[in-house]
Amino acid sequence: MKINRLEIENVKRIHAVMIEPSKDGLTIIGGKNRQGKSSVLDAIAWALGGNKYKPSQAANADSTIPPRLKVIMDNGLVVERKGKNSDLKVTDPEGQKGGQQLLDSFVEELAINLPKFMEASGKEKANTLLQIIGVGPQLAELEQKEKSLYQERLYIGRTADQKEKFAAEQPYYPDAPEEPVSASELIREQQEILARNGQRQQWRREHDSILEKIMKTEDEIESHEASIRALKARLGELDEQRKASEKTPAELKMESTDELERSIDNIELINRKVRANLDKAKAEEDAKHYRDQYTELTNAIEDVRKQKTSLLDSADLPLPGLSVKDGELIYNGQQWDNMSSAEQMIVSTSIVRKLNPKCGFVLLDKLEAMDLDTLKEFGAWLEQEGLQAIATRVSTGDECSIVITDGYVEGQDGVFAKEEPAPKATGWSAGMGF
Numbered sequence: 168m169k170i171n172r173l174e175i176e177n178v179k180r181i182h183a184v185m186i187e188p189s190k191d192g193l194t195i196i197g198g199k200n201r202q203g204k205s206s207v208l209d210a211i212a213w214a215l216g217g218n219k220y221k222p223s224q225a226a227n228a229d230s231t232i233p234p235r236l237k238v239i240m241d242n243g244l245v246v247e248r249k250g251k252n253s254d255l256k257v258t259d260p261e262g263q264k265g266g267q268q269l270l271d272s273f274v275e276e277l278a279i280n281l282p283k284f285m286e287a288s289g290k291e292k293a294n295t296l297l298q299i300i301g302v303g304p305q306l307a308e309l310e311q312k313e314k315s316l317y318q319e320r321l322y323i324g325r326t327a328d329q330k331e332k333f334a335a336e337q338p339y340y341p342d343a344p345e346e347p348v349s350a351s352e353l354i355r356e357q358q359e360i361l362a363r364n365g366q367r368q369q370w371r372r373e374h375d376s377i378l379e380k381i382m383k384t385e386d387e388i389e390s391h392e393a394s395i396r397a398l399k400a401r402l403g404e405l406d407e408q409r410k411a412s413e414k415t416p417a418e419l420k421m422e423s424t425d426e427l428e429r430s431i432d433n434i435e436l437i438n439r440k441v442r443a444n445l446d447k448a449k450a451e452e453d454a455k456h457y458r459d460q461y462t463e464l465t466n467a468i469e470d471v472r473k474q475k476t477s478l479l480d481s482a483d484l485p486l487p488g489l490s491v492k493d494g495e496l497i498y499n500g501q502q503w504d505n506m507s508s509a510e511q512m513i514v515s516t517s518i519v520r521k522l523n524p525k526c527g528f529v530l531l532d533k534l535e536a537m538d539l540d541t542l543k544e545f546g547a548w549l550e551q552e553g554l555q556a557i558a559t560r561v562s563t564g565d566e567c568s569i570v571i572t573d574g575y576v577e578g579q580d581g582v583f584a585k586e587e588p589a590p591k592a593t594g595w596s597a598g599m600g601f
Contacts, residue, residue, distance in 0.1 A: 197567025
């Protein structure tokens with residue numbers, strides 16, 4: 168529903184104003200400061216929104232006549248507030264009477280109090296959007312899941328960085344064996360070699376003893392000619408023993424224990440290197456483990472974000488390009504503070520329309536922040552969407568549909584027709600939406 172006609176008398180700064188706003192597009196109420204522009208919007212909000220929007224000083228200070236408000240909707244519904252107590256009278260096209268409950272069925276609160284939405288925080292705007300498209304609880308659950316995964320990934324990432332840094336700082340000895348060296352094993356090997364060498368020394372002593380006996384026997388042969396045969400026989404025996412006791416040079420070669428002795432002396436140094444290499448390998452393994460977890464969590468976060476995107480893409484959004492990201496309202500990729508004035512108005516108006524599709528109008532105050540091109544852009548969008556906006560602007564330029572001076576519309580005579588609107592030729596001002 169839209170507003171066809173407004174009649175306002177003795178409300179705040181208004182003395183007498185009649186407006187026929189454009190059905191679609193932007194109707195701009197212009198004028199200088201303190202002339203009554205905002206009083207028009209306050210009067211509409213009071214007329215349609217109820218006494219909670221009644222100004223604290225509703226009556227015009229220069230008049231003794233009580234305020235009178237009359238709003239005619241495009242379906243013929245007439246809303247009036249008049250008399251000492253500003254009694255409400257609502258009459259539908261068939262003559263049936265109604266009250267505030269009937270008005271509340273088609274008047275969206277934000278349509279008559281848009282600053283409440285525009286001045287809200289980014290998260291409050293986002294929550295309003297999520298509520299009207301019905302995905303608030305699901306998105307909140309996904310965002311909580313994403314936040315939890317993000318915090319876990321943050322911890323894992325920091326731990327992985329610490330592990331990688333620790334691993335990089337560990338010394339590494341490429342010449343060290345893979346496992347710690349056992350001192351008892353080296354000592355056992357040394358004892359075996361020493362035992363074998365002892366056997367070899369025993370063999371050498373026995374061999375030297377036999378040679379000594381041979382020499383002695385030969386001396387006895389020379390000195391004892393008489394016992395040559397007996398000595399020769401004994402010599403033969405000894406010669407056989409000599410042959411049996413002889414070993415190959417390889418068997419008699421002594422084995423060196425120098426390397427083992429050096430290993431035993433250096434075992435602690437070697438094992439320190441081995442332990443350092445093992446510690447470095449463990450640190451690198453730990454770092455890889457945490458880095459793998461970090462990657463898994465990153466994939467999980469991306470999956471949640473895709474679910475959020477899919478949820479919003481499938482939702483019945485009030486405007487193409489409108490979405491929620493990280494709890495903030497986003498339009499065409501921009502957060503609220505990066506949107507142009509026209510974009511902010513378009514977003515706000517589209518959300519108001521979505522909140523209550525029966526409400527076809529919105530009130531906008533203080534559009535002087537918009538340049539003329541922006542006004543035209545916003546007005547064209549309103550016309551395209553079949554929406555009605557009644558706005559104020561500190562200006563008396565051609566962009567204004569009407570101009571209010573000292574509580575009157577310039578060109579109006581201040582007297583309203585009782586039954587039918589006066590013809591435009593008499594000076595009544597009609598809205599001129601862009």
